[in-house]
Amino acid sequence: MTTEARHHPLYTPVPVPLAPHGSGPRTAPPPRPAPAPGPAPAPVLRLAPRRLQDGILGGAGAVALLWGVQARPSARLDAFFATGAHLTGLLAGYGVLVLLLLMARVPAIEHGVGADRLARWHSRGGRYTLGLIAAHTVLALCGYAVHTRTDLVTATGDLLSYGAIAAAVAGTLLLAAVGITSARAVRGRLRHETWRAVHLGALLAAALGFVHQLAGPDIAGGLLTRxxxxxxxxxxxxxxxxxxxxVPARAALRHDLRVSEVRDEAPGVVSVLVRGRGVARLRAEPGQFFRWRFLSRGLWxxxxxxxxxxxxRDDTLRxxxxVRGDHTRRVRRLRPGTRVLAAGPFGAFTAHRRTRRKVLLLAGGVGITPLRALFETMPxxxxxxxxxxxxxxxxxxxxRAELEAIARERKAALHYLLGPSDGSYDPLAPRALRALVPDLAAHDVYLCGPPAMARAATASLRRAGVPASRIHAENFEEQAP
Known part of the structure; x- marks a missing residue:
């Protein structure tokens, strides 16, 4: 069942012995069979990424059409600036709405698109929206200055005397703060709570922008448009x-989730078991995640x-x-009975993405967690x-013991790729992957690990002949706020 790759002086892949007497740090019983199925639940609604993209682009086209039917061609310079300001302003307002929708945690979007992809779209859309706001500001200011025959400083002072303009400026400053704190160089220096608080300012910015838009000629000009x-x-x-x-508040009252056990798994790694009422109604799928709020000091x-x-299983989530920082150290010290609020499930890293009979699960470090659940349950x-x-x-x-028990039970292949990340031999190189999985290009691949490892593995898989459409990855470090 296992295939051993060629050895290298500094690196040795370790095939797992699947016989019952196989070695390992501890043994584990085979996975328990799932309980007898009840009535089939309603299918989970999922909005495909392409459909969401098409919808967003279609909305942008409708906004541009709204601008086009109201535009009045003119050779005057102030009219040219004003027309450009109207288009960029409308698109910026629409962009803010899209950004809010992407972080609304709508299940059909979360389950169909995936949290990491939504985060990337949210980040990219934020840059586009800030660019449109900047263009709108410059064009409007230049148009007003030309129209009134004043300099830019005087024009700025005059415009700020209008309440709707002042609201727009305040909203722009809030969005700029969100954009600055989201830059990788800045975000890494901020506490998560600070970053999140700044991000909540986007809601106020959207409200201020809405006030400004209702006062503008493009929206205020017609009852239907308004x-x-x-x-x-x-x-x-x-x-x-x-x-x-x-929804999270209702789930907290309905399921009454509490920590039932904290179990050491490896040096610096713990499992937390959370038990509640009617947990199956959450409809969590293997590969998905929750956003956990533990109601204890330092974590709530x-x-x-x-x-x-x-x-x-048995009304229990695990x-x-x-342990990496302050928060995860506190997770390790959780006591049984601690109340838990769990928002979710989220993510599209599930079996529904599968398109081929054969599946390769590729994990790095603690990225094994969603793949362990898929390893047990994927047909x-x-x-x-x-x-x-x-x-x-x-x-x-x-x-490790659970993985080996699952591999024995399912007669699946399991290989440990051990060795330093900076070694001379790369176990994730295309040739090494093909040695372990000869028909690699015929597989669907589920990939989860540290960002650097995931990027390197993705590049190797592509070079090994796996199409990008069959490489399913979700980076939980990139998630919408």
Whole structure:
């Protein structure tokens, strides 16, 4: 069942002995069979990424059409500036709405697109929106200066005397603060709570921008236009309130989640078991994650994203956490009975992405957690499932006994790729991957690990012939706020 790659003086891949007497730090019983199925649940709604992209672009086209039907061609310079200011202003307002929608945590979007992809779109859209706001500001200022035949300083002072303009400036400053704190160089220096508080300013910025837009000629010029623009803002506002406030609060009351056990798994790694009522109604799928808020000192103010490291069973959810900073150290010290608020499930890193019979699961470090759940539950016969687990040494292998028990039960291939990340031999090189998985190009690949490892593995998989459409990865360090 296993295939051993060629050896290298500084690196040795370790195939797992799948016989019952195989060696390992401890043994584990085979995974328990799932309970007898009840009535089939309603299918989970998922909005495909392409459909969401098409919808966003279609909305932008509708906004441009709204501008086009109201534009009045003119050779005058002030009219030229004003026309450009109107277009960029409308698109910027629409861009803010899209950004809010992407972080509203709508299940159909989260489950279909994926949290990391939404985060990338949110980040890229934020840059575009700030660029449109900057262009709108410059064009409007130049147009007013030309129209009134004043200098830019005087024009700026005159415009700020209008309440709607002052509201727009305040909103722009708030959005600029959000953009600055989201830059990688800045965000890494901020506490998560500070970054999140600044991000909440985007809601106030959107409200201030809406006040400014209603006073402008493009929106205020017609009753239908004003109604449509107001309904778009109201819809996004309702989605934000419902999915970010009402749904989590209702779930907290319904399920009464509490920590039942904190278990050491490896040096610096713990599993937290959370038990509640009717947990199956959360409809969490293997590969998904929740945003966990533990109501204990030092943790209650922060929602921590951790994926499930085992299927939901006996009204119990399990996460496996590597201790890295203050928050994860406090997770390790949680006591049984601690109340837990869990928002979710989120993410599209699930079996529904699968397109091929054979599947390769490729994990790095604690990135094994969602893949361990998929390794147990993803349908497949003997030889259909292969798990490659990259770690610097045997001490870095998490949930090892469980993985080996699953591999024996399913007759699946499991390989540990051990060795230093800066070694002369790269176990994730295309040739090394093909040696372990000869028909690699015929597989779907699920990839989860540290960002650098994930990027290197993705590049190697592409060079090994795996199409990008069959490389399914989710980086939980990139998530919308």
């Amino acid at each position: 109604w449509l623009w107001s309904m778009a803002h109201a819809t996004v506002a309702v989605l934000l309130v419902w999915y970010r406030l009402v 103010a922060t929602a921590l994203p951790f994926s499930l490291s085992a299927p939901v 996460i496996t956490v590597k 497949g016969g003997p030889g259909d499932m292969t798990l490659l687990y990259r770690a610097s040494d045997e001490g870095g292998l998490v949930l």
